[in-house]
Amino acid sequence: MRRADRLFQIIQILRRSSRPVTAAEIAGELEVSQRTVYRDVADLIAQRVPVQGEAGFGYILDDAFDMPPLMLTPDEVEAAVLGAQWVASRGDPVLANAARDLIAKITSVVPDRLRPLIADPAIAARSTKPPPMPDRIDLARTREWIREGRKIAIDYLDQHGEPTRRIVWPIILGFLDDTRMLAAWCELRQDFRHFRADRISAATFLEDGHGVRPATLRQRWKRDMTERHQAGSAR
Incomplete structure (x- = not known):
């Protein structure tokens, strides 16, 4: 090097x-x-x-230090292309468009020698699973509510098709090959829960804030997931 x-x-x-x-x-x-x-x-x-x-x-x-943001190495360009390919094919419509816009912006500013890595990439992201079922919740707005620390009221169908009404504090959206998952604090269960986006039959985006910093809530969720995993491994 x-x-x-x-x-x-x-x-x-x-x-x-x-x-x-x-x-x-x-x-x-x-x-x-x-x-x-x-x-x-x-x-x-x-x-x-x-x-x-x-x-x-x-x-x-020092946090104040900055560099020209697009001084990318070939590996970084390929990583961006690979990630954008996956998001464009598996993300919700807003994220898919954002992924395409990202690649267009990178293409417009990287040196000429790196553009072939974008126009004709040597890597590809492709899933062998069918696309996820249509979401019944606005994922773009859900991401906004996560960032702003607001609550969402959802009508949810469990794995047996039984309906239930929940008030949740959204934490993070997980994009999987076959579905999208919303991790949240559930006021009904007083615990962390995971909800499949395709089983949310209706959602009302409340103006009420839940009063916890999003980063703090996310750390609590991660800690809870770690403890559950450790407890399961110990059995």
Whole structure:
């Protein structure tokens, strides 16, 4: 790997981490020595890249630091194309259009040498399963309500076809090959629940907020899922 590419990759590693990254971790990912990492980080700091930290503790990148957002590597371009292909074929209509727009925007700004990777990609995302059943809830609006921390009233059919009315705090939408799932806190059950979008027969988007920061609610859900998984593994 060229030194310039290695410096760029160090910045990328630090940008995507929410905690200090040790020289050993960086060296392992880049397949170089820790001594090389120390030297490269010193060079970045000399170039006024706001890297903070020290050997033994780890390094972090100041949140204020920014780079031209489309300085992409060939692997990053292919990752974007692969992800957009899947979303365009399996996402809801709004996300599918957004995926196509994303690729168009990337195509318009990447260097000429990278455009063949988009126009004639060497990778493809294709599912062997049929498309998901039509959703009976506006997924675009659901994503908005997730971001804003608002409640949704849903009429839901369980696996036996029995109807039930729920007030839920939407947390995250899961896009699977054969269905879409809404993870939410259910006021009726006072617990986290997962609802298939194709079994939601009606939805009313309430103006009421549930009073919990979306990121906090998502962390609670993740912790609950981890505890359930661990309990199941212990049986």
